[in-house]
Every structure is written in C-alpha cells, then in structure tokens.
Amino acid sequence: MFFFNLSIKLILIEMSTKPTIIITGGAGFIGSHTCIELANDFELIVIDNLYNSSQQSIDKVQKLINQKIIFYQEDLLNLNKIDSIFEKHQPEAVIHFAGLKAVGESIQKPLFYYQNNLNSTLSLLEVMKKYQCYNLIFSSSATVYGSQQSPLREDMDIGQGVTNPYGQTKFMIEIILKDVCISDSRWRIISLRYFNPVGAHPSGLIGENPNDIPNNLMPFILKVAINNNTSVHLGDQFNQLKIFGSDYSTQDGTCERDFIHVVDLAKGHLAALQKIDQLSGYHVFNLGTGKPISVLEMVKTFERVNQVLVPYQLSDRRPGDLEVCFCDPQHTKDILKWETEKRLEDMCLDAWKFQKLNPRGF
Ligand code: NAD
Ligand code: UFG
Numbered sequence: 001m002f003f004f005n006l007s008i009k010l011i012l013i014e015m016s017t018k019p020t021i022i023i024t025g026g027a028g029f030i031g032s033h034t035c036i037e038l039a040n041d042f043e044l045i046v047i048d049n050l051y052n053s054s055q056q057s058i059d060k061v062q063k064l065i066n067q068k069i070i071f072y073q074e075d076l077l078n079l080n081k082i083d084s085i086f087e088k089h090q091p092e093a094v095i096h097f098a099g100l101k102a103v104g105e106s107i108q109k110p111l112f113y114y115q116n117n118l119n120s121t122l123s124l125l126e127v128m129k130k131y132q133c134y135n136l137i138f139s140s141s142a143t144v145y146g147s148q149q150s151p152l153r154e155d156m157d158i159g160q161g162v163t164n165p166y167g168q169t170k171f172m173i174e175i176i177l178k179d180v181c182i183s184d185s186r187w188r189i190i191s192l193r194y195f196n197p198v199g200a201h202p203s204g205l206i207g208e209n210p211n212d213i214p215n216n217l218m219p220f221i222l223k224v225a226i227n228n229n230t231s232v233h234l235g236d237q238f239n240q241l242k243i244f245g246s247d248y249s250t251q252d253g254t255c256e257r258d259f260i261h262v263v264d265l266a267k268g269h270l271a272a273l274q275k276i277d278q279l280s281g282y283h284v285f286n287l288g289t290g291k292p293i294s295v296l297e298m299v300k301t302f303e304r305v306n307q308v309l310v311p312y313q314l315s316d317r318r319p320g321d322l323e324v325c326f327c328d329p330q331h332t333k334d335i336l337k338w339e340t341e342k343r344l345e346d347m348c349l350d351a352w353k354f355q356k357l358n359p360r361g362f
C-alpha cells in the first residue's frame with residue numbers, strides 16, 4: 001500500500017512526497033542505524049524520550065543522510081502527546097524500537113520494565129488504530145525462544161524458560177500483537193527477532209552508546225580496548241574483560257552467539273517494510289547470521305583485525321546465560337529476501353572505529 005507498487009512509488013518520489021514512517025526509539029542504537037537505511041524511501045519521524053540515547057545521534061544521522069528527521073523528544077507513555085503526533089503526521093507505518101533492554105536491570109526493577117515496555121506498546125497500538133495506521137514492525141528478541149536448542153526457528157514455541165522481566169515483555173508483546181491481528185484483518189504486524197546486534201555504521205559517527213556500564217560483550221570489549229590501547233582511561237573496571245564461563249560444551253569452552261552487524265540488521269527492517277503489504281496478519285522473522293561465534297573467537301578476531309590488545313580473564317559462568325544461541329535464517333531469506341552481508345571482521349572494525357572516535361560516548 002505504501003511502499004510496494006513501484007510505479008506509484010516512483011511518482012511519489014518524483015513529487016518528493018515520500019510515505020511517512022514513525023520510528024519509536026529512533027535515537028537508540030538500532031533505531032538510528034535503521035533511520036539511515038530508510039531515509040531514501042521514507043519521511044522519518046522519530047519519537048524517543050532519550051532515556052538511553054542522546055539528541056546527538058539524531059543530529060549525526062541527519063548529517064549522514066543529508067536530510068531532516070522530524071524529532072519528538074517524548075515518552076510513549078504520554079498518550080495525548082503521541083496522539084497529537086499521529087494526528088499531525090498520519091503515518092503509513094511504525095517501527096517500534098522504543099523499550100528498555102537491560103536484562104540485569106529488569107530483574108532489579110521489574111515494574112519499571114513491565115510498565116514501560118508493555119504500556120508504551122499498548123498506547124501505541126491504540127493510537128495506531130485510531131488513526132488507521134495498521135502496519136507495524138516490532139523489535140523482538142531471540143530471548144523469546146528461552147533455552148531451546150539452536151538453531152532456533154520461527155515455528156518453535158516461545159515463552160518457555162524466559163528468565164527475566166525484559167524477556168517476558170518481549171514474549172508478552174508478541175502475544176498481544178498476535179491477538180490484535182486476529183481481532184482485525186487490517187493489521188499487518190511483523191516481529192523481528194534479533195539475535196546479537198553489534199558493530200556500528202562504517203562512518204564511525206554512530207554506534208552503540210549505552211548510558212550505563214555495559215553488560216553486553218561488545219561494548220565491554222570496546223571499553224577494555226580503549227583503556228589498554230589509547231591514552232584515554234575509562235575507569236579501572238575496564239582494565240580487563242571477564243569472560244563468563246570457559247567450561248561450556250562448546251569448541252573452546254566459551255558461550256556461542258549469533259552476532260549480527262547492526263547495518264545488516266537495519267537493512268532487515270527495510271526488507272520487512274518492502275514485504276509487509278503482501279503479508280496479512282501476524283508474522284515473525286529471525287534476524288541473525290545463523291553462524292555461532294564463540295566469545296573467545298570474538299575477542300581474538302577483535303584483537304587481530306584492529307591490532308589491539310584486549311586483556312581478559314576466564315571467570316565463572318554468568319547466571320542465566322545460554323550455552324549456545326543462534327538462528328536458522330532460512331525463513332527470513334525465503335520470505336523477506338534478506339540475508340546478512342557483513343563479516344565478523346566488519347563488526348569488529350566498525351565498532352572499534354566508532355569507539356576510537358567517541359571514546360567516552362556522546
Ligand atoms: P536502545 O536503548 O539503544 O534504544 C531504545 C530507545 O528507546 C532508546 O533511545 C530509549 O531512549 C528509547 N525509549 C525507551 N523507552 C521509551 C519510551 N517509553 N518512550 C520513548 N522512548 C523510549 O536499544 P537498542 O539496542 O537500539 O534496541 C532497540 C530495540 O531492540 C529494543 O526494543 C530492544 O529491546 C530490542 N532488542 C535489542 C537487542 C540488542 O542487543 N541491542 C536485542 C534484541 C532486541
Ligand atoms: N560476556 C562475557 N563478558 C562480558 C559480557 C558478556 O563473557 O563482559 C559473554 C556472556 O556471558 C555471553 C556472551 O558474552 O556468553 C554474550 O553476552 P551479551 O550480554 O552480549 O548478550 P546475551 O546473548 O547474553 O544477550 C543478548 C541481548 C539480550 C537478549 C539476548 C537474547 O543482550 O537483550 O541476547 O538472546 F535478550
């Protein structure tokens with residue numbers, strides 16, 4: 001309806017009235033990279049409360065795309081304000097990235113996570129319905145598969161063995177989205193289940209910029225690499241990386257994950273938007289490479305391609321970690337005609353470029 005018919009699309013582009021898309025959480029890590037991939041085809045409206053991001057990421061994306069983004073620093077929980085944004089812009093589609101995502105914090109503050117992630121999604125759906133915007137892409141996560149054996153496929157059960165409130169919100173939202181689609185055939189909703197997004201835009205201008213001490217592997221490697229290979233010192237906690245567990249039943253004893261370059265991931269959203277009018281109802285797709293990479297292999301590759309040292313210590317297992325987690329990407333390839341292009345080396349090179357240019361974040 002909005003993307004699909006090529007001739008209509010070309011006419012629209014000639015008249016420079018591109019379809020409008022609302023991107024919630026568009027100032028964040030994945031949202032900002034996705035804005036870049038969508039800029040040619042869409043008028044971009046970003047709603048973000050900047051809880052875990054900064055205005056600078058919007059400024060930098062605008063610079064990269066040489067195009068204006070309409071930005072609202074708003075909380076999705078503010079229903080009246082969100083309503084007025086929809087009334088004004090009448091979007092054709094929404095990509096819903098906004099959410100809290102720190103697994104550990106979600107265990108400490110479950111109500112905060114349920115309140116933010118669930119209520120913001122419910123409000124968004126209400127407003128979308130009111131303004132008859134029925135096309136939605138949602139950021140889900142591999143976490144919904146629980147502890148099932150990899151490779152993980154979209155037709156597997158979800159929700160069993162999800163160990164933290166963050167993961168529960170993803171599972172619950174998927175259930176809500178499915179029910180919403182059953183209730184009214186005008187809805188077209190796609191949940192994209194991300195595996196482990198890493199890397200940065202090759203320009204080095206934007207990348208992962210967490211406001212707190214990172215829990216995830218790549219942001220931690222980056223800070224350890226800054227401490228040990230540059231004149232910047234980010235604090236003693238980043239002198240050394242702890243590798244959580246070296247006695248797993250994997251090739252080198254460390255956990256294995258499906259790391260995906262954030263630019264590939266961002267392109268997956270464009271692929272989903274290009275397909276959404278041909279699908280009706282609720283659909284899910286994995287976004288991953290399908291190739292397991294061990295934690296140690298990631299560290300070694302990072303050191304090799306960037307010619308840096310990342311001192312590490314083998315430590316105890318981290319509670320709740322899965323031994324191995326990777327996807328079967330075939331369904332996504334078949335239907336969305338999307339697959340990853342970037343290598344592990346690119347993930348390490350681009351992430352380091354961003355970190356060197358922004359050693360203290362932005
Ligand atoms: P991020 O924290 O960088 O981006 C999320 C953005 O949402 C932030 O800019 C934050 O300020 C904003 N936000 C949060 N609550 C909001 C609210 N109530 N109103 C308005 N804005 C709000 O995270 P990301 O890594 O870009 O992740 C994007 C989405 O993908 C999230 O939903 C996350 O759960 C999901 N996801 C991420 C990963 C990952 O490893 N990065 C993996 C699987 C799924
Ligand atoms: N790791 C370390 N040291 C660190 C940080 C991580 O060894 O300092 C290890 C972890 O133990 C794990 C691997 O690196 O084995 C990856 O850990 P991350 O925290 O980067 O990622 P996870 O796979 O644990 O979690 C990610 C997302 C979650 C999502 C989950 C779904 O961060 O949001 O994938 O599979 F729920």
